[in-house]
Amino acid sequence: MRSTIWEGHRTRANxxxxxxxxxxxxxxxxxxxxxxxxxxRACDEESPFSRWTLDEAKGQITAMxxxxxxxxxxxxxxxxxxxxxxDSELTRRCAExxxxxxxxxxxxxxxxFAREVERMRSGGWGNGRIVAAKLRG
Numbered sequence: 001m002r003s004t005i006w007e008g009h010r011t012r013a014n015x016x017x018x019x020x021x022x023x024x025x026x027x028x029x030x031x032x033x034x035x036x037x038x039x040x041r042a043c044d045e046e047s048p049f050s051r052w053t054l055d056e057a058k059g060q061i062t063a064m065x066x067x068x069x070x071x072x073x074x075x076x077x078x079x080x081x082x083x084x085x086x087d088s089e090l091t092r093r094c095a096e097x098x099x100x101x102x103x104x105x106x107x108x109x110x111x112x113f114a115r116e117v118e119r120m121r122s123g124g125w126g127n128g129r130i131v132a133a134k135l136r137g
Contacts (some may be wrong), residue, residue: 016060023064026134032066033131035074040123054128066132077128079117087113 022032039053052060058071090097090109097106120126 019060019064023134028134028136030134031069031131032134033129035129037071038073038126040075040125047060049055053126054082054126054130057128057130061130061132065136066134068130068132070129072129073126074129075120079120080125083113083117083120 026032036052036057038057054071054073058068062068087110090106090113094106096135
């Protein structure tokens with residue numbers, strides 16, 4: 001297979017097994033593109049999905065015989081188009097959600113969104129995107 005895209009930041013599976021399977025089916029010269037939840041500067045142990053820092057993930061991929069083309073911290077982007085967008089939508093549709101789930105749920109959801117934004121901005125966890133080319137067949 002010439003290229004593989006993996007949206008992997010929400011899986012609890014063994015990442016090395018996932019990477020090994022993609023490596024098995026990807027032809028030499030093919031590109032591996034993935035997003036992942038990363039350990040932040042403050043190494044937030046509460047996150048069950050964060051396995052590596054962005055640099056450690058790049059190292060894992062490089063060690064498998066790939067050349068990293070791009071490795072970006074997309075934390076701030078994901079805060080804006082993810083958590084902030086969800087919070088805005090919840091505010092916009094507050095009456096609908098209040099009727100369906102109740103006012104306590106709406107207040108809790110706003111609090112969770114705000115807490116996660118704060119954890120991300122304080123370095124508790126983040127999101128990264130890596131694109132790499134397979135060097136060997």
